Amino acid sequence: MAYTIFIVEDDPWYGEILAYHLSLNPDYKITRFETAKDCLAKLSAKPDLITIDFSLPDMKGDELFKKVREIYPSVPVIIISAQEEVSVAVNLLKLGVTDYLVKDEATKDLLWNSVIRIKENQSLKKEVEHLREELGQKYSFQKTIIGQSENLKRVFTMMEKAVKTNINVSVTGETGTGKEVVAKAIHYNSEKRKKNFVAVNMAAIPKELIESELFGHEKGAFTGAVSRKAGKFEEANGGSIFLDEIAELDLSLQSKLLRVLQEREVIRVGGNEKIKLDVRLIVATHKNLADEVKKGNFREDLYFRIMGLPIELPPLRERGNDVLILAKHFADDFAKENKLGNIQFSKEAKEKLLKYHFPGNVRELKAVTELGIVMCEDNEIKADDITFTSTKTDDLFIPEYKTLRQHTCDIINHYLKKNSNDVVATAKALDIGKSTIYKMIQEGEIEVANN
Numbered sequence: 001m002a003y004t005i006f007i008v009e010d011d012p013w014y015g016e017i018l019a020y021h022l023s024l025n026p027d028y029k030i031t032r033f034e035t036a037k038d039c040l041a042k043l044s045a046k047p048d049l050i051t052i053d054f055s056l057p058d059m060k061g062d063e064l065f066k067k068v069r070e071i072y073p074s075v076p077v078i079i080i081s082a083q084e085e086v087s088v089a090v091n092l093l094k095l096g097v098t099d100y101l102v103k104d105e106a107t108k109d110l111l112w113n114s115v116i117r118i119k120e121n122q123s124l125k126k127e128v129e130h131l132r133e134e135l136g137q138k139y140s141f142q143k144t145i146i147g148q149s150e151n152l153k154r155v156f157t158m159m160e161k162a163v164k165t166n167i168n169v170s171v172t173g174e175t176g177t178g179k180e181v182v183a184k185a186i187h188y189n190s191e192k193r194k195k196n197f198v199a200v201n202m203a204a205i206p207k208e209l210i211e212s213e214l215f216g217h218e219k220g221a222f223t224g225a226v227s228r229k230a231g232k233f234e235e236a237n238g239g240s241i242f243l244d245e246i247a248e249l250d251l252s253l254q255s256k257l258l259r260v261l262q263e264r265e266v267i268r269v270g271g272n273e274k275i276k277l278d279v280r281l282i283v284a285t286h287k288n289l290a291d292e293v294k295k296g297n298f299r300e301d302l303y304f305r306i307m308g309l310p311i312e313l314p315p316l317r318e319r320g321n322d323v324l325i326l327a328k329h330f331a332d333d334f335a336k337e338n339k340l341g342n343i344q345f346s347k348e349a350k351e352k353l354l355k356y357h358f359p360g361n362v363r364e365l366k367a368v369t370e371l372g373i374v375m376c377e378d379n380e381i382k383a384d385d386i387t388f389t390s391t392k393t394d395d396l397f398i399p400e401y402k403t404l405r406q407h408t409c410d411i412i413n414h415y416l417k418k419n420s421n422d423v424v425a426t427a428k429a430l431d432i433g434k435s436t437i438y439k440m441i442q443e444g445e446i447e448v449a450n451n
């Protein structure tokens with residue numbers, strides 16, 4: 001597609017030179033104007049770039065620039081001027097002009113290079129926008145946060161509420177429950193999705209570096225600060241910042257964070273320029289922050305500021321059948337990646353997964369599933385292919401979606417397995433009649449596995 005360039009230059013001879021030079025690239029479609037008025041009259045054609053002579057007969061270049069900006073806030077504008085004063089150039093650049101070129105013999109070549117640079121920049125921006133859109137689709141709640149349990153549906157309801165406004169969000173949940181996945185999904189489904197999602201893990205950064213990491217620093221602010229560096233808040237400006245493991249933040253840094261959130265501005269370490277912030281804050285912790293406040297480890301005022309909309313992620317063991325849905329999802333992903341075909345789980349493998357308490361939650365299930373695929377034969381994961389890292393594999397896990405009768409069956413099953421299917425020993429251990437067990441076996445409520 002042609003790249004449309006408007007050249008506004010009152011000197012027809014000079015305008016023609018610039019137009020001729022640029023038209024050497026057949027992709028450029030050049031239109032020349034000799035007055036600001038003529039250019040404004042044709043702006044509806046949506047040029048990709050405009051070059052403006054600073055001294056036009058009917059309007060100064062900066063005035064025309066401002067008028068263009070009102071209509072197209074992001075179209076790149078190059079001002080070409082006979083003025084060599086640095087202050088004129090600086091003022092124009094401050095106004096938002098993309099480039100400033102002084103008229104001399106080199107102008108046409110400088111313009112050629114400037115257009116190439118700007119064009120590259122525009123296509124990069126478009127690419128980023130496109131990728132963000134894609135990510136947005138990828139992060140639509142139900143596509144990335146797999147599961148259908150009632151407990152998870154409650155999380156979706158809260159997330160729907162979160163994306164409607166820019167309210168701060170606090171996500172709590174055990175390790176591996178998907179706190180970061182939730183934070184990303186909120187960002188990519190909210191108004192802020194056009195800008196960055198920046199994640200910072202408080203527990204992963206050495207204490208003495210957190211301040212400059214979050215708020216940035218000026219050159220020479222401390223030993224090792226060899227150049228100015230933007231902080232994570234600046235990077236996330238206009239978007240969302242995700243502060244993971246917020247409870248690990250040092251008390252002195254808590255007060256600095258509070259100041260930034262209250263003032264909605266950040267000052268880089270060693271600097272004094274105030275940078276205005278418009279960022280959605282999402283925090284996460286596996287600790288109970290209210291308890292941390294009571295213990296004196298977390299500032300109460302900061303706690304109230306960051307709590308915003310609280311979202312509690314249930315542990316995997318409280319999501320019932322989601323364990324199997326997730327296992328299938330991870331298995332399909334892994335199989336696709338490794339070109340393995342369709343993977344199945346045996347009945348016993350499913351039971352084993354459902355009975356386990358998953359201290360490492362979804363992250364652990366993913367690892368267990370992938371290992372299961374590697375270990376299994378003929379694309380069927382059997383109980384023996386499933387290995388748990390936790391030592392508590394024999395723990396009875398009590399899912400809330402089961403009835404008392406089903407729990408009874410589980411308990412009897414558990415004891416039967418322990419006693420090598422010895423009904424008498426099981427009845428004795430549980431202090432129930434053996435006929436109860438035989439009846440349950442007969443009615444198919446309990447299956448006695450052949451050992």
Ligand SMILES: Nc1ncnc2c1ncn2[C@@H]1O[C@H](COP(=O)(O)OP(=O)(O)OP(=O)(O)O)[C@@H](O)[C@H]1O
Pocket residue numbers: 144145146147173174175176177178179180181182244286326362363366
């Ligand atoms: N409901 C889900 N559906 C699909 N994948 C999930 C789900 N929940 C978590 N995951 C996956 O599990 C892994 C752990 O998730 P995540 O890092 O978001 O957990 P976390 O709670 O932030 O963990 P930590 O507390 O250790 O930082 C990731 O690979 C993530 O993609």
